[in-house]
Amino acid sequence: MPSGVVAASPGRVLVVGAGIVGLAIAWRLRRGGATVTVVDAEPPGEGGASFGNAGAISASSVAPLAMPGLLRQVPRMLLDPAAPLHVPVGYWLRAAPWLARFAAAARPAAVARATSALDALLHLATEQHHALAREIGAPELLRPNGQLYLYRNAAQLAKDEAAWAIRSAHGARLQRLDRAGILALEPSIGAAYQLAIFLPDHAHCASPLRYVRALAQAFTQAGGTILRDRIAALTVAEGRISGATGAGALHQADTVVLAAGAWSARLAAPLGYRIPLETQRGYHVDLAQSGITLTRPVIPADRKVFITPMEGALRVxxxxxxxxxxxxxxxxxxxxxxxxxxxxxxxxxxxxADGFWMGHRPCLPDSVPVIGPAQRVPGLWFAFGHGHLGLTGSAPTAEMLAPAILGQPTNRDLAPYAAERFARG
Structure with missing residues (x-):
């Protein structure tokens, strides 16, 4: 048993989902002494969004996506097939209820609630990821070089001022740069971008897949178990969770953590949960020989993409x-x-360039993930819905949730992340 593991155990724990969120929780639980099995249809990190995300560790990303400024841009985006936001015509009716909730989440009171919840979850994310990377023997994957947001002019920057004000109010260090400041950091950036916001305290992961694989290896070396199976349903016996049914086996457990990303709502629905979880499908291309030298993620505000230096490639x-x-x-x-x-x-x-990748971001209308106990089903815990912040939120979610599952004293308030908030409308 590895150093730091204590004797306490909550019983047999089954974590459904071998992405970065599920494995981070499994690691924390195993370190706390629990008997933990992780089950997923795909190898660690190869399903969902963990494989192909942009690699950003964005502790100050506390402004929800639903902001009034963005809402004003949505109708134009929906009619432009090349816009960063796209809804195929055949999916409009399916997407409409989620988009209506998204619009409601842009009200000032809702934005304030979401911001508070995201700040409480993410404010130590950078430090927590550095600690996790050291624990699993992969500290070199975390690059503390900041992130650079680009703007063409002052008018474009003004559209994001509300979001930057929220970040600043919650402690983010922001440096406003002119063209000379941009070139001092990244001399290859084109002349169209004249202004930037630099976040020096942000970081990025140079290989999200290798990060997940290192975490999986450390977890199994510490005595955890990882199984390949496609979970079809969660099971309940005598009023509490009893495990999960897979395509290949029945997986019995005393405690279940549902961390299946965009597939989580399907598994929770038969238990009475109607969670408005939508998959926002994201894409990436990796260029092994881009001809560009880059030190940190660059985010052009008008394009809404991350351009990130990865191990052996430039990822867009x-x-x-x-x-x-x-x-x-x-x-x-x-x-x-x-x-x-x-x-x-x-x-x-x-x-x-070598092909492309598409993955499923599990997104909720208010941008706040579902984290905590399922009040309808004792023994079931939720950890999904991190949207664009799954990598960033993984280590913080594990730090928040694992002590509660282990029955340890904690002063963390899980109420803002409860699945039951959607039942309240």
Whole structure:
């Protein structure tokens, strides 16, 4: 048993989901002495969004997506097939209820609640990820070089002032840069971008997949178990959770943590939960020979993508596409990322790009993930819905949730993250 593990145990714990969120929780539970099994249809990090995300560790991303300024842009985006937000015509009716909730979440009181919840979850994310990376023997994956948000002019920056004010009010260090300041950090950025906001305390992960694999390896070496199976249903016996049914086996447990990302709502629904979880499908392209040297993630505000230096490649990741869990990826959406790259780095080489990837971000209308006990079903815990912040929120979610599952004293308030908030309308 590894150093730091104590004797206490909450019984047999089954974590459904081998993405970064599920494995971070499993690691914390195992370190706390629990007997933990992780089950997923895919190998660790290869399903959902963990494999292909932009790699950003964004502790100050406390402003929810539903902000009045963004809402004003949504109708135009919906009519533009090349816009960062896209809803295929055949999916409009399916997406409408979620978009209505999203609009309601932009009210000032709702924004304030979401901001408070996100700040309480994420404010130590950078430190928590550095600690986690050291524990699992992969500290080199975390790069503390900040993040750079680009703007063409002052009018464009003014559209985001409310979000930046929220971040600043919650302690984020922001540095406003002119063109000379941009070039001092990233000399390859094209002349179209004249202003920037630099967040020096942010970081990024140079290989999200290797991060998850290192976490999985550390977890199994510490005595945890990882199984391959596609979970079809959660099971209940005598009024409390009893495990899960997979395609290959019945997995019995005393405690279940549902961390299945965008698939979580399907598994929770038969237990009486109607959670408005939508998959916002994101794409990336990796360029092994881009001709661009980059030190940190660069985010052009008008393109709404992340351009991130990864191990062995430059990754361009972004777009928001509603389309559900079953629709095939759209190669045309991925091709737009090449235009995004060229807009920021006119000298980038794209001829040797290798295909594209599409993954499912589990998004809730208020941008606040579901974390905590399922009040309807004793023994069941939720940990999903982190949206664009799954990597950032994984280590903080584990730090927040694991002590509660283990029955340890904690002063963390899980009420703002409760699934039952949606039942209240």
């Amino acid at each position: 990741a972004g777009t928001v596409e509603f389309g559900g869990l079953d629709r095939a990826p759209d190669a045309a959406r991925a091709r737009l990322l090449y235009d995004d790259l060229a807009a920021v780095f006119p000298d980038a080489q794209v001829a040797k």
